[in-house]
Amino acid sequence: MYNSSVNQNKGMEIHITPLSIDKAAFGRLYDLYVKPIYRFVYLKVNSREEAEDLTSETFLKAWDYISKPENSQKIRNARAFFYQVASNLVIDFYRKKALIPLSLDAISENSDIKDEKELIGSDKMIKEAEMGELKRAFRNIPHNYSDTIIWYYLEDLKISEIAEVLKKSEGTVRVLIHRALKALKKELEKKHDS
């Protein structure tokens, strides 16, 4: 059971009541968040397979936590919670696995393209190149910068929600967003110039 004002628009919050969440409710949460969580993770890892595995693990860990009534009481915002779990898993992933220098070719591998909606001809080539550049740029800025950009600009999380995930003040988050965007722009322009 959960108390929600759910609709399919990504901007809505879902609050979990102190009752333990049931499977049906968790299923709805899965349907709502699997794509954004996948997208979030995909930008940080080397391949689609790794993104799939970590996304799957995010929901398993989330269930293990949420299914206990004493834990679900602590969650006020399901979306922020899922992002927090995913973020921690990505950090653990890189801790367990030493960073293997990734060739630029690997970043722009075709697995990126399979996830995109169908594009035609030269549009496809341009989009492929842009996506590769973006992914490279995201990987070259600090985790908290890339996380913040994704949450604020892609997932339309509010400043207050980002503050909850990062456990920082809203003022700090605003500064972070500004710095993150600046860092990303610098990375993209660096690549473009070179």
Place this chain on the structure above:
Amino acid sequence: MTHDELVRKIKNIEKIEPSQAWISSNKDFIFNYIQAQEKNESRALELLAASSSGFFEKFKLFARGFAARFLLPAASALTVVFLAGNFVLARSQQALPGDALYSVKIFIEKIEVAMTLNDEKRATLNFELADKRLSEISSLAENTGDKNVSGPAVDVAMENFNNHLNAAVNEMSDVVKSDSSTERAVAVAKIANTKTSDYAKKIAKAKDIIGSQSDSSAAKGQMEETIKKIEEVNFDALTVLASLGSEV
């Protein structure tokens, strides 16, 4: 680049999404897990979902006791494996150290060992699993081409290898000490002799692969220790064969 241009580029990322097939099969896997958990097969599922830092400790406690081993119903373990879904199980078999599904692969192997009631067969299985661990190191090297093999990933494979080797040696010792027929002891010792000769070659090859890396000294040291252990096991196996009057 203006702010608006940058934001527009960022918005392009919205196009990234997983395949619908994966979304559905992954949902099935997750709900199979939840269902199995509700059926109170939580012990096995706890291990499945445990983080790697707690995994081996929990499993050792679980498997150590004689009663624990035989109280794990074969059907229960099979149910866990079944409910995990073919998709994840198939994928986990290809996993290498460092991959997210590697712990699932190891867990499934642990179930297989726990369900093998015969100590001779368990010894054989552990020798085979040790072999698998060494093959993983070769695969790690192949997958990264001329780049450095991940040190921590090699450490995980070597630790798992040592666990299997130690388990196999203990089982072999049990078989030799038991009152059962000499044939079983000879069979296990022959496998140990063959496998350990093979291990030594594989580890020597792995040492060459990582030997050129700048941070390889710790891994090389560990491998040298492991080679010494393998030589001891090989000697023990030959001793058993000689004492039982069998040819090598």
